[in-house]
Amino acid sequence: MSADVTQSTPPVWSDRKPxxxxxxxxxxxxxxxxEYTPGxxxxxxxxxxxFGVSRTPVRDAISRINHLGLVETINGVGNVVMELxxxxxxxxxxxxxxxxxxIGATTPAQIEESHLDRTRxxxxxxxxxxxxxxxxxxVSVNDQLNTLISDLIxxxxxxxxxxxxxxxxxxTWHRVVDCAGPEVGDALVAELVDLETxxxxxxxxxxxYVQRIHIGYGYTRIKKYLLKNCDDDxx
Amino acid sequence: MSADVTQSTPPVWSDRKPxxxxxxxxxxxxxxxxEYTPGxxxxxxxxxxxFGVSRTPVRDAISRINHLGLVETINGVGNVVMELxxxxxxxxxxxxxxxxxxIGATTPAQIEESHLDRTRxxxxxxxxxxxxxxxxxxVSVNDQLNTLISDLIxxxxxxxxxxxxxxxxxxTWHRVVDCAGPEVGDALVAELVDLETxxxxxxxxxxxYVQRIHIGYGYTRIKKYLLKNCDDDxx
DNA sequence: ATTACCGATGGTGCATGCAGCATGGCGAAA
DNA sequence: TTTCGCCATGCTGCATGCACCATCGGTAAT
Numbered sequence: 082m083s084a085d086v087t088q089s090t091p092p093v094w095s096d097r098k099p100x101x102x103x104x105x106x107x108x109x110x111x112x113x114x115x116e117y118t119p120g121x122x123x124x125x126x127x128x129x130x131x132f133g134v135s136r137t138p139v140r141d142a143i144s145r146i147n148h149l150g151l152v153e154t155i156n157g158v159g160n161v162v163m164e165l166x167x168x169x170x171x172x173x174x175x176x177x178x179x180x181x182x183x184i185g186a187t188t189p190a191q192i193e194e195s196h197l198d199r200t201r202x203x204x205x206x207x208x209x210x211x212x213x214x215x216x217x218x219x220v221s222v223n224d225q226l227n228t229l230i231s232d233l234i235x236x237x238x239x240x241x242x243x244x245x246x247x248x249x250x251x252x253t254w255h256r257v258v259d260c261a262g263p264e265v266g267d268a269l270v271a272e273l274v275d276l277e278t279x280x281x282x283x284x285x286x287x288x289x290y291v292q293r294i295h296i297g298y299g300y301t302r303i304k305k306y307l308l309k310n311c312d313d314d315x316x
Numbered sequence: 317m318s319a320d321v322t323q324s325t326p327p328v329w330s331d332r333k334p335x336x337x338x339x340x341x342x343x344x345x346x347x348x349x350x351e352y353t354p355g356x357x358x359x360x361x362x363x364x365x366x367f368g369v370s371r372t373p374v375r376d377a378i379s380r381i382n383h384l385g386l387v388e389t390i391n392g393v394g395n396v397v398m399e400l401x402x403x404x405x406x407x408x409x410x411x412x413x414x415x416x417x418x419i420g421a422t423t424p425a426q427i428e429e430s431h432l433d434r435t436r437x438x439x440x441x442x443x444x445x446x447x448x449x450x451x452x453x454x455v456s457v458n459d460q461l462n463t464l465i466s467d468l469i470x471x472x473x474x475x476x477x478x479x480x481x482x483x484x485x486x487x488t489w490h491r492v493v494d495c496a497g498p499e500v501g502d503a504l505v506a507e508l509v510d511l512e513t514x515x516x517x518x519x520x521x522x523x524x525y526v527q528r529i530h531i532g533y534g535y536t537r538i539k540k541y542l543l544k545n546c547d548d549d550x551x
Numbered sequence: 552a553t554t555a556c557c558g559a560t561g562g563t564g565c566a567t568g569c570a571g572c573a574t575g576g577c578g579a580a581a
Numbered sequence: 582t583t584t585c586g587c588c589a590t591g592c593t594g595c596a597t598g599c600a601c602c603a604t605c606g607g608t609a610a611t
Contacts, residue, residue, distance in 0.1 A: 101379070101594090124562070135596045140563085141379050144336070148380070148476070156563050157602035169472065175422050176473045183414050188407065237404065238411045238484070241383070242477045249473070336564095359592070370566045375593085391593050392572035 099132050104142035112151050112162060113251035114220050115259075119164030123152065149249055165253060167307070173249045174300040180243050181293035183236075185286025190235035192283050199229050200280055204273040210266060216259050222269065223255070226276075233288060253307070254299055260306045268298060334367050339377035347386050347397060348486035349455050350494075354399035358387060384484055400488060402542070408484045409535040415478050416528035418471075420521025425470035427518050434464050435515055439508040445501060451494050457504065458490070461511075468523060488542070489534060495541040503533060 099107070108128075111117050123143065125136040132139065143160050146152060150169065154160045165173070203226055210218045227247050234240040258265050272295040279287035334342070343363075346352050358378065360371045367374065378387060378395050385404065389395045400408070438461055445453045462482050469475040493500050507530040514522035 122562085126562085129596095136563090137595055137597090141376065144376050145380055145383070154563075155603085157561085157604080159562060172423065172471045172473045175471060176418075176477070179414075179418050179421065183411075186414065187410050236407045236410060238407045238481060242411070242480075245477075246473060357592085361592080371593090372565050372567090389593075390573085392574080392591085394592060 098134060101138045101141045101145075104128070104132060104134075104139060105145050108142060109146055109151075109248055110224070113224065113248060113255060114217070115252060115255050117162045119162050119252075121162045122159035123162065124159055146248075149245060151249065151252065165249065170250070170253050170303065171300075173246055174296065174303070177243075177246045177250060177296050178293055178300075180239065180246060181289050181296055183239055184230070184234055184243075184289030184292065185284075186289070187234075187236040187239055189285040190233050192233065192280055192285065192288075196229065196233060197277070197280050199225070200273065200277045203229070204270065204277060207266065207270045207273050211263070216255060219258055219266065219269065220251075220255050224251075226269075226273070227251075230288070230292060233285065253303060257299075257303050257306050261302055265302065268295065268302075271295075333369060336373045336376045336380075339363070339367060339369075339374060340380050343377060344381055344386075344483055345459070348459065348483060348490060349452070350487060350490050352397045354397050354487075356397045357394035358397065359394055381483075384480060386484065386487065400484065405485070405488050405538065408481055409531065409538070412481045412485060412531050413528055413535075415474065415481060416524050416531055418474055419465070419469055419478075419524030419527065420519075421524070422469075422471040422474055424520040425468050427468065427515055427520065427523075431464065431468060432512070432515050434460070435508060435512045438464070439505065439512060442501065442505045442508050446498070451490065454493055454501065454504070455486075455490050459486075461504075461508070462486075465523070465527060468520065488538060492534075492538050492541050496537055500537065503530065503537075506530075 108117075108123070117123065125139045125143070128139045129136045143152060143154065147154060150165060151163060152160050153163050203222055206218075206222050206225075210222070227244075231240055231244055234243055272291065275291045275294070276288060279291050343352075343358070352358065360374045360378070363374045364371045378389065381387060382389060385400060386398060387395050388398050438457055441453075441457050441460075445457070462479075466475055466479055469478055507526065510526040510529070511523060514520075514526050
């Protein structure tokens, strides 16, 4: 298990005790960010000590994310981080493709200037990491992008489903990023460029289809890289 | 709060101690079946005693279903059963309409003879309750129907979303059934007839569209009956 | 040498105690 | 009589203890 994952998550709790909601989000992020990898066993007592709380809220947080299939709780063993089987990944992406088209087909949120600003900021970040695909930074940008898209989904139910599917796909996708070369960085830039255009046009439907397109590309890369061995490390 | 809801749920635990999963499902069913109505406060200690367990697993079960918005946990008050605001109902139904069309558009499950049998059984049950719309029985048939559709969804992610949206819509829908006359019984029969045809044709896509159609009708009835006052009781 | 058993270890599952919060009722003051 | 404030009550949030379970390593028997 990774040594000091604490350092990697900027928002430190040093001052305030985190609630169940915070713990849940943080654990999910750590799984998506590959700070926890399949096979790792999340020990309640360990996390409890790290967060300065008792096992109870940690248990609660883990219990809430069990239904995503990312963590399987086994009595007497631990909370094992699971690798989603390829079949399930296929199902997740199949749904994500459809959900993306629904972003524009359902009651939309209003595109405001702030969203455009955030998009440009992400685009700049994406440019900065350029060929040097430090997966940590890439993942960060990707996560912010997902949050941005979420904010653009007016239908709260769709937003919930979108987020769930994102979490299910994220860890696998980020594993692909490690394997694939800088092409994923270029792809991210391309996606953000398309996104900026769509948002400048105030066209939510276009935003959805941009997502649909690039999720499709992403899944193609998963199939391309994840079936082969991923022997070259990022060191 | 309803007096002895225990009687209404056939599977009694008299022999075996229920797990968190069981408790979760049972609470959800009770909300859908209107045994718990908006405003009721689910008290952990109460449920714990009923199930013969401690508060801990009950807390866990309630915590897991919090994200659906059907119960809101308020410190010092209780776990309040919430009535979804009309706006959220609209969002749920908007998504349900789209999800229905995805049943046939995604990797399907195989339609087997058993499914057809279950459909015919439901049709018979629907006929039996005819004009006498005892909401309890209606809801039971409706719930079995939803389970049946779930089994026909091959994509497990879609199945999960479908179920979540069903739970969110169910309590509201069942409240409409109380208000509306026997027309909902007829509508259910019509839906099951359509469903039987589609399944006899082995046409999953048709199954999805049948759902899409009747969910649409259902939402129309919600708008028709739920905005007006629901003064006539079922006695 | 190999295999079967058993106990030590470390984890989750559940029970329970206690602190904190919200609320309603009662009493005192205006 | 009305209103303000305080306390009793009941519930959730969290901490902690204990029982059960899984696993692994050592030991004894074959």
